[in-house]
Amino acid sequence: MAYQATKAALQRLVTDGTVPGVSYALIDGDRVETGELGVAAIVPHTEPLRAGMTYDVASLTKVVGTLTVTLQLLAEGRLTLDAPITRWLPAWPDARVTVRHLLTHTSGITGYIPNRNQLGAADLTRALLGLHVGPTFNRRMVYADVNYIFMGWIIEAILGEPVQVAVQKRVLTPLGMTHSTFTPAQPADCVPTAVTVDRGLLRGVVHDPKGYVLQRxxxxxxxxxxxxxxxxxxxxxxxxxxxxxxxxxxxxRRLVADWTPNGHAGRSLGWALTATQWPTAHRVIWHSGFTGTYLVIDPLTRQAMVFLTNRVHPVAPNLPYLDQRNAVIGTYLAEKSRESPMNPSIY
Incomplete structure (x- = not known):
C-alpha cells in the first residue's frame, strides 16, 4: 500500500498547524496500514501521539453506535422507517415526524433553547421535546444532533435501556471493539480535546455539551x-x-442509496453520500465528527479510511480545518482506485 498523496495531505494538516496530530488507517480489504503524525496535545504541554490512543469521536457515535442498533431493530421488525416518532416519544407534539426523518436529518426540527448547556438532564430533555418543526421538514437535509438524540430515546423505549448501554451490548462488544467505551477508565490514554472556560481541559470526558449532560x-x-x-x-x-x-x-448493503423522503436530498440512513469513479461510478458513505474525526467507506471495493484528530485542541471550532478535511477526502477518493485490490493494474 502506498497512498502517498493521501498521506502527504495528512502530513500537511500537521505541518501547517491545522491540527496537533493525526491517527489514521487506510484499508484495502484485508490489508491495513496505520500511522500517527504530530502530537497528542500542545497544552498544558506538548505530548507525543502514541499508537493506540483513544479519541472522543463525537458524531461518529451516530453511525457506529446509534445507527447500527437502529438497523438491527429495523431488521427485527421492531421499528419501521415511516412510523411516527410519537409512537415511542408521546411527549413530542408533531406526528408528521417519522423515524426516516430522524435518520436522514430531514425532520426540520429546530428552535432555540436558552442556557442550553447549563441545564440538567431532565430540563434539557423537556426542552428538546419542546422544539418545533420548521420549513425544511421533509424536503431538505439539515444536519442536527437532535435527530439522533431522539433516535437514542426511541431505542431506549424499545429496549428498556439507555442507548449507550445498548450500543455497548449490541455493537461494541460483539464486534470485538474492546478499546471502545463511553466511560474511559484511563484519561491519560485519551487524546485531549478543547480547553473550556467551565470545564477546563477535556480529557477522557465527552466534549459535546449535550452528550455531557445527557450521558448514557x-x-x-x-x-x-x-x-x-x-x-x-x-x-x-x-x-x-x-x-x-x-x-x-x-x-x-443498501446504505449507499439516498433514503431521504424525496430521494434527492443526498443523504443515506445516518451516513453522508459522496461518489467515486472506479471501477464504475458509484456511491461511497462517510461521516465526520466535530472533534475532527471521520470515516469513509466504499463497500463495493472494500476500501475505507479512518481519520482521527483533535482539531478542537486547544480551541474550537478551528474552521479552516473543514475545507482541508474535505480536500483530504477528495485526495483519498481519487487515489484509492489505484490502490484497490480489485484493480488488476496494481499487480
Missing amino acids: RCGSAGLFTTVDDLVRFCQAYCQPEASAGVLPADWV
Whole structure:
C-alpha cells in the first residue's frame, strides 16, 4: 500500500498547524496500514501521539453506535422507517415526524433553547421535546444532533435501556471493539480535546455539551474509540455477512442509496453520500465528527479510511480545518482506485 498523496495531505494538516496530530488507517480489504503524525496535545504541554490512543469521536457515535442498533431493530421488525416518532416519544407534539426523518436529518426540527448547556438532564430533555418543526421538514437535509438524540430515546423505549448501554451490548462488544467505551477508565490514554472556560481541559470526558449532560441517554455523541477498533468496524461494514448478528447485511448493503423522503436530498440512513469513479461510478458513505474525526467507506471495493484528530485542541471550532478535511477526502477518493485490490493494474 502506498497512498502517498493521501498521506502527504495528512502530513500537511500537521505541518501547517491545522491540527496537533493525526491517527489514521487506510484499508484495502484485508490489508491495513496505520500511522500517527504530530502530537497528542500542545497544552498544558506538548505530548507525543502514541499508537493506540483513544479519541472522543463525537458524531461518529451516530453511525457506529446509534445507527447500527437502529438497523438491527429495523431488521427485527421492531421499528419501521415511516412510523411516527410519537409512537415511542408521546411527549413530542408533531406526528408528521417519522423515524426516516430522524435518520436522514430531514425532520426540520429546530428552535432555540436558552442556557442550553447549563441545564440538567431532565430540563434539557423537556426542552428538546419542546422544539418545533420548521420549513425544511421533509424536503431538505439539515444536519442536527437532535435527530439522533431522539433516535437514542426511541431505542431506549424499545429496549428498556439507555442507548449507550445498548450500543455497548449490541455493537461494541460483539464486534470485538474492546478499546471502545463511553466511560474511559484511563484519561491519560485519551487524546485531549478543547480547553473550556467551565470545564477546563477535556480529557477522557465527552466534549459535546449535550452528550455531557445527557450521558448514557445521548445517541448523538459520547463514544471514545481507537483506530484499530474503527478498522474492525469498517471491515465489518465491507463484509456484513460475516457479522450478521450485529450488522444486518441487507440493510448495510443498501446504505449507499439516498433514503431521504424525496430521494434527492443526498443523504443515506445516518451516513453522508459522496461518489467515486472506479471501477464504475458509484456511491461511497462517510461521516465526520466535530472533534475532527471521520470515516469513509466504499463497500463495493472494500476500501475505507479512518481519520482521527483533535482539531478542537486547544480551541474550537478551528474552521479552516473543514475545507482541508474535505480536500483530504477528495485526495483519498481519487487515489484509492489505484490502490484497490480489485484493480488488476496494481499487480
